[in-house]
Amino acid sequence: MTTLYDRFATALIVVDVQVGVVAGAFNRDVVIGNISTLVAKAREAGVPVVWVQHSDEEMVKDGDAWQLAPGLERRESEPLVHKQYGDSFEGTDLEQVLAGAGVGALVVAGAETDACIRSTIHGAFTRGYDVTLVGDAHTMNDRSAWGAPTADLSIANVNLYWQFQSAPGRTAAVSTVEDVFSKNS
Template sequence: MTTLPDRPNTALLVIDVQNGVVAGALHRDSVIANINTLVDKARAEDVPVIWVQHSDEGLERGSERWQYVPELVRLDAEPLVHKHYGDSFEDTVLEEALAERGVGRLVVTGAQTDACIRSTLHGAFVRGYDVTLVGDAHTTEDLTEYGAPTPQQVITHANLYWKWQSAPGRRGGTVDTADVTFISDDAG
């Protein structure tokens, strides 16, 4: 249903699953395992896998904290988008990578739920993409000392909130890893 013309394809987006981002994240290992399952499925179905990698003062480019976790391996042919802002589209080549591949629907995974995941969901949606959040393939760290809800509450709320997103000509949705399909006309 995307509002982007001539964009029938779906891509899997893997956002910021970097050592320094997920070191203290809730359900780190199971989330990474779910992302690996989705990467394998996407590759088997010839669906583009797009990797996003954040850098800033706390994640210096080239540092160990900046590196993707060793459990996830990007193939050389798969695009790597470098970013400095929460929204993976802001000041990056993500839009160009998706346009080249005719992508109008994104399946989103990664970290952190309450920052880069949420920003990218909204960034994609307002740019005309259909956007599916994989409910058991995103995570966040504990920021309760700053007044945030618990990580589980953040994840649960994001899943509930995104499940019902819609706008003229596009839709959101939340599904678990086991229910993900890469078919454009399916919400899963």
């Protein structure tokens, strides 16, 4: 259970599912469909949805590549966190947004698995949050041409190792879109 004092709520964090990030991502349409379903389930369950969008020299804020991928729509009432680093907490107001909502547990989905997703789940965990990664709701581009494993293997590896993370007073888990936010989970 979270090490954050008096923070019992859960939030869904959707990281960097932007046109310029996922244009060529592995299993893109299925993952975006899964994230859309996940967002709907969170809203239905009364779980806050927090959107994170990356910007840099190549992905200019408010530009075409910066926009959310088609199939996803942020509600005006849902926080939008702007980031420039891999970890969604670094140099952003994410911690303040979560603290204000009493959030101590995160459900994480988005892109890219081997960069911003990994950075964010580790960053959250070290900051005291319980962190559930939605195993069928994150993706990445293939980097095997540069010696990395293929995208499917990288995703499977992150899903495998995250379920075995441990630290005092915190939990790490991997769930599926079907099981997260269900009354039986």
